[in-house]
Amino acid sequence: MAKAVVLLSGGLDSxxxxxxxxxxxxxCFALSVDYGQRHVSELVAAAALATSIGxxxxxxxxxxxxxxxxxxxxxxxxxxxxxxxKPGIPVTYVPARNTIMLSLALAWAEVLRSLDIFIxxxxxxxxGYPDCRPEYITAFENMANLATKAAIExxxxxxxxxxxxxxxxxxxEQGNLLGLDYSLTVSCYQADEAGRACGVxxxxxxxxxxxxxxxxxxxxxxxxxxx
Amino acid sequence: MAKAVVLLSGGLDSxxxxxxxxxxxxxCFALSVDYGQRHVSELVAAAALATSIGxxxxxxxxxxxxxxxxxxxxxxxxxxxxxxxKPGIPVTYVPARNTIMLSLALAWAEVLRSLDIFIxxxxxxxxGYPDCRPEYITAFENMANLATKAAIExxxxxxxxxxxxxxxxxxxEQGNLLGLDYSLTVSCYQADEAGRACGVxxxxxxxxxxxxxxxxxxxxxxxxxxx
Numbered sequence: 307m308a309k310a311v312v313l314l315s316g317g318l319d320s321x322x323x324x325x326x327x328x329x330x331x332x333x334c335f336a337l338s339v340d341y342g343q344r345h346v347s348e349l350v351a352a353a354a355l356a357t358s359i360g361x362x363x364x365x366x367x368x369x370x371x372x373x374x375x376x377x378x379x380x381x382x383x384x385x386x387x388x389x390x391x392k393p394g395i396p397v398t399y400v401p402a403r404n405t406i407m408l409s410l411a412l413a414w415a416e417v418l419r420s421l422d423i424f425i426x427x428x429x430x431x432x433x434g435y436p437d438c439r440p441e442y443i444t445a446f447e448n449m450a451n452l453a454t455k456a457a458i459e460x461x462x463x464x465x466x467x468x469x470x471x472x473x474x475x476x477x478x479e480q481g482n483l484l485g486l487d488y489s490l491t492v493s494c495y496q497a498d499e500a501g502r503a504c505g506v507x508x509x510x511x512x513x514x515x516x517x518x519x520x521x522x523x524x525x526x527x528x529x530x531x532x533x
Numbered sequence: 534m535a536k537a538v539v540l541l542s543g544g545l546d547s548x549x550x551x552x553x554x555x556x557x558x559x560x561c562f563a564l565s566v567d568y569g570q571r572h573v574s575e576l577v578a579a580a581a582l583a584t585s586i587g588x589x590x591x592x593x594x595x596x597x598x599x600x601x602x603x604x605x606x607x608x609x610x611x612x613x614x615x616x617x618x619k620p621g622i623p624v625t626y627v628p629a630r631n632t633i634m635l636s637l638a639l640a641w642a643e644v645l646r647s648l649d650i651f652i653x654x655x656x657x658x659x660x661g662y663p664d665c666r667p668e669y670i671t672a673f674e675n676m677a678n679l680a681t682k683a684a685i686e687x688x689x690x691x692x693x694x695x696x697x698x699x700x701x702x703x704x705x706e707q708g709n710l711l712g713l714d715y716s717l718t719v720s721c722y723q724a725d726e727a728g729r730a731c732g733v734x735x736x737x738x739x740x741x742x743x744x745x746x747x748x749x750x751x752x753x754x755x756x757x758x759x760x
Contacts, residue, residue, distance in 0.1 A: 365601075368596075368597060370595060371640060373641075374644045376644035399682070400640075401641075401682075402637075402680060402681065406640060409629055409636040410596075412629040413628040416603065416629055417601045417602055417603035436679065445676035448676070449675070452669040453632050453664045454664075455663060
């Protein structure tokens, strides 16, 4: 079984990416990045998902991106928008997040001698994020293939983004087919300590619409006060 | 003055890169990465250098790459070679280090709205490192130009590697012309707490040969027991 490093945030997309990597026969090494996000319930969810889906190992690496500020996800003085999805790049965008996370995955892949990295980015429902586009993933892969010992030795590393062109509903359908327990995932930008979702941030709205569209019961734990 | 993010390890090369960025009229934001290296004297040196050279700000971001292992610089159970420079990639190579450091610089640059990142990589004296080659730097720049908000808005980000094709002696000559105080720099892979060098690791050997070749007095603080 070829080893794969899978970025696992604890959200719906990355959990599905892990389930897909596992279903393709990879020995999966799940990597979560503690980047100073508002809540740790995402990381708790990631640990449960890694076990549930069958990763052979789960590690959490801490990088405090709040050092730089610039995002509502790491800067507590910026409010999470709750009024509905707007066009353009949202304030919840974290500068260079996917580049940093893929770089960390690359480091672990190099140590493990793995040539496969999975990331659950999605260009359909997150078209506002520059680092969720297919041309970005290809450019990262090209760079990675010049960056490592393995590259010098002629091996070819691949960045797999199996959700890239799927809608949220299609992602949920795939995960369902693979037996993924979505009640373990936390997508909310401002989940509470128990991992319960607010229901009104962009991430909650996109997720709920996805379950509706896929005609799958929504297993999300919402807060009691959800209107 | 255009803002530039400059990666600053505290060693000779990155200090020279900072001096060059400053001499080109950039407002310099120095970034050090605490990646779990064996000693912190490098980071202490970086702070002194940032002030001495005239950076407007210096930040340290922590990423514990010892989480992954794989390098003598982060793994205390692997010895630093002291017997002289060998061909091939040395055990002091840190997996994906430059990719991770450039990614972090990219995040800060995005927040600062800076389009210039400086890194003191050098392809001449470190030809064993895959991520010190010109084609790698170009590939990172291409990726970065697809990764950010600025990229979407049409701005062009540049990765400057002004030492790329210089020998160690030429680097020292440039820094000397710019008034850089090399006694503040720490290059040794196993410096002690006071920043004093071992004199026998690869980094010490390359550095000392550079001063000799440049015919510049070596200001390095060696440990008293240096043979």
